[in-house]
Amino acid sequence: xxxxxxxxxxxxxxxxxxxxxxxxxxxxxxxxxxxxxxxxxxxxxxxxxxxxxxxxxxxxxxxxxxxxxxxxxxxxxxxxxxxxxxxxxxxxxxxxxxxxxxxxxxxxxxxxxxxxxxxxxxxxxxxxxxxxxxxxxxxxxxxxxxxxxxxxxxxxxxxxxxxxxxxxxxxxxxxxxxxxxxxxxxxxxxxxxxxxxxxxxxxxxxxxxxxxxxxxxx
Numbered sequence: 001x002x003x004x005x006x007x008x009x010x011x012x013x014x015x016x017x018x019x020x021x022x023x024x025x026x027x028x029x030x031x032x033x034x035x036x037x038x039x040x041x042x043x044x045x046x047x048x049x050x051x052x053x054x055x056x057x058x059x060x061x062x063x064x065x066x067x068x069x070x071x072x073x074x075x076x077x078x079x080x081x082x083x084x085x086x087x088x089x090x091x092x093x094x095x096x097x098x099x100x101x102x103x104x105x106x107x108x109x110x111x112x113x114x115x116x117x118x119x120x121x122x123x124x125x126x127x128x129x130x131x132x133x134x135x136x137x138x139x140x141x142x143x144x145x146x147x148x149x150x151x152x153x154x155x156x157x158x159x160x161x162x163x164x165x166x167x168x169x170x171x172x173x174x175x176x177x178x179x180x181x182x183x184x185x186x187x188x189x190x191x192x193x194x195x196x197x198x199x200x201x202x203x204x205x206x207x208x209x210x211x212x213x214x215x216x217x218x
Contacts (some may be wrong), residue, residue: 002173004100008111010179011196014217015088018113054152066144092216112152
């Protein structure tokens with residue numbers, strides 16, 4: 001039984017849940033309109049360019065969690081999932097997950113996006129195992145800080161290695177699907193790396209290294 005690992009944003013999803021969450025907050029008037037939207041776009045462009053300051057971004061993205069009650073956040077998240085996430089879950093991505101489920105593989109999503117946003121998305125795919133950036137909580141509220149290491153770039157590798165030890169798993173026969181050159185450290189670690197609708201940098205590297213390129217959303 002092998003491990004099948006999936007990046008989430010722009011891989012299983014035909015869009016970026018972290019970015020869309022920010023857009024949702026703007027549309028609902030929960031955050032300060034154009035200033036928030038501008039910063040959200042700037043961080044997203046930094047991510048695509050491979051120069052994202054993950055801690056600066058997390059302080060930005062977790063602030064709305066800190067500033068609102070848990071019940072309000074849960075209500076907003078439910079609406080967000082229906083309006084923004086359901087439309088970008090493609091039949092092709094579900095088929096990919098089911099192919100590995102039918103093969104008896106262990107399914108795992110690993111994402112830099114925080115667990116508050118991504119936990120219920122993983123549930124919609126029927127995937128029990130999730131490694132995501134963990135928002136810190138205190139007395140039932142989010143603090144706006146990150147608990148532990150963000151699962152971004154080399155952080156994904158570090159978090160995965162800890163998870164493998166806890167689960168008594170290994171990477172024999174493992175798969176990892178990702179769209180982003182930010183995931184090169186983890187793609188290079190698994191036995192079967194697959195580029196999914198890859199960005200320009202990852203596309204070039206995948207062809208150089210003879211990695212399969214899969215189109216789920218094109």
